[in-house]
Amino acid sequence: MKPNDTEHQNAAPQADSTSEAADTAVDPVVTLEAERNELKDKFLRLMADMENLRRRTEREVADARAYAVANFARDMLNVADNVRRGIENVPEEARESAEGAFKALLEGIDLTERDLQKTLERHGVKKLDPLGQKFDPHVHQAMFEVPNADVPSGTVVQVVQSGYVIGDRVLRPALVGVAKGGPKTNGGEPQGADNASSAT
Known part of the structure; x- marks a missing residue:
């Protein structure tokens, strides 16, 4: 073997190791961009969480203000x-005399x-006046049915007993008597008829 052949053999592995080192070396700009993107994503998520917390807190404070007197009002x-x-x-x-x-x-x-x-109205408590209205199970409680073909x-x-609401919440449902036997409403039996039947 000639001395020149040995030099060529030694040079070939060095060239291979240099190219491998170049491949494994990471560009610092790419690394910094990846870190920046990760931090930006964390920041945006944190901002979204803070905004959600702010909205939830505002809603809870508004509810507390609106309904703080509910137990006292009841x-x-x-x-x-x-x-x-x-x-x-x-x-x-007796009143007249x-x-x-x-x-x-x-x-x-x-x-x-x-x-x-x-005073109750000033604090958001309103009296329900359901007489003549269609039975609404959300704000009325049927106590009995009244046979009446005229309505x-x-x-x-x-x-029987007035109902009250505070804001958009029912403080106490109105206790009512519901007509039975009159013409149907909305093409069929009204929603309250079953509830009224079960109350009797």
């Missing part, structure tokens, strides 16, 4: 009911009821 409904019962239990003849202290007492009770209703079946014809 307790006050019994007071409103008792005041109304007191007014309704005075016969009309009332004089002196008794007349002042009746006027005071009327004034108290009006003021109580205004559409499923119409509220009697209110």
Whole structure:
């Protein structure tokens, strides 16, 4: 073997190892771009999480403001009911012929009821007046059915106890009597008829 042949053999492995090293060496720009993209993705996800948290917190604060008085208002409904019962239990003849202290007492009770209703409304509590409306199981509770062919079946014809809502939530459903036997509404039996039947 000639000395030149040995040099060529030694040079060939060195060239191969140099090309392998060049292949395995990573460009620092590519590495930095990959890290930047990863950090950008994490940042965007974090921003989205923070925005969702902000919206959820705003919604919870708004609900807390709107419904904070719900339990107190629910307790006050019994007071409103008792005041109304007191007014309704005075016969009309006695009311018309009332004089002196008794007349002042009746006027005071009327004034108290009006003021109580205004106070409840100021805090977002509204009284439901379902008489003559179609039965709605979301805000009404059927207590009995009333045979009445003059009004559409499923119409509220009697209110046993007033209902109240606070915001868009039912504080207390109205206890009602529902008409039965009248003309059908919406081409069939109204939604409340089954509920009214089950209540009897």
